[in-house]
Amino acid sequence: MGHPEPFPVKYVAIGNEDCGKKFYRGNYLKFYNAIRQAYPDIQMISNCDGSSRPLDHPADLYDFHVYTDSKTLFNMRNTFDRTSRSGLKAFVSEYAVWRSDAGRGSLLASLAEAAFLTGLEMNSDIVHMASYTPLFVNDNDRTWNPDAIVFNSWQHYGTPSYWMQTLFRESSGAMIHPITVSSSYSGSLAASAITWQDSENSFLRVKVVNFGSDAVSLTISTSGLQASVNALGSTSTVLTSGNVMDEN
Secondary structure (H helix, E strand, O other), rough: OOOOOOOOEEEEEOOOOOOOOOOOOHHHHHHHHHHHHHHOEEEEEEEOOOOOOOOOOOOOOOEEEEEEHHHHHHHHHHHHHHHOOOOOEEEEEEEEHHHHHHHOOOOOHHOOOOOOHHHHHHHOOOEEEEEOOEEEEEEOOOOOOOOEEEEOOOOEEEHHHHHHOOOOOOOOEEEEEEEEEOOOOHEEEEEEEEEEOOOOEEEEEEEEEEOOOOOOOOOOEEEEOOOOOOOOOOOOOOOOOOOOOOOO
16 A cells, blocks of 8 residues: 555455445455454454444444535434444544535535534544545545545645544543533534643633524533633634635
8 A cells, every 4th residue: 555564454444335235244244254363453344334223243343424414414413322332333434514515615514514523522432433534635636525625736725624623633532521502592503522631731622513693692511620620821713704605
């Protein structure tokens, strides 16, 4: 794969969006058994969705893909709330708002995706990993929309979906806290709260997504915070634009 030296492989997905195909399970088991025997430490990922019912074949994780309109993805923020806590972990390896709501990477798409990610964050006991897709697109060869980073031969930029994801960069390894949002517009809001530590301080990050068209006043409450979290000097980062279909 272009690497001059060997590199460790921790995960192998057997197939891609193949679960419904006629011979997938039979072929899957042949690969699963051979890989397990030769490389017992590699984690194997099934294409079949295990979020609503157990799989009928062995796996270490299952692959979850979603491409849909912005309203549907916003409403999927609670998808893994109902997943069994004793089953396999999920790898949400492909998620994005697409087609008309996405344009070539819109603010509207990033808002719905952010709401979906707050749900993944709050269900991180079930969701082991997540990745937006695709990452790069050549502006002169757009075979897929949307993408996170657009480039040509001399410049590049991040779409709103890229900048939205930077607000989640501390999520891996952080502590999740229960959060309650009180507002008359609560149906159009999504939120999450995390804390993490460096060698000296604890940090709290609260993320709130307003998917509606109204300015919102709200009250946020959470629990389990350590006394070392200091609200003084807090900063607010706002991702917005004059039109929800704005791209670059």
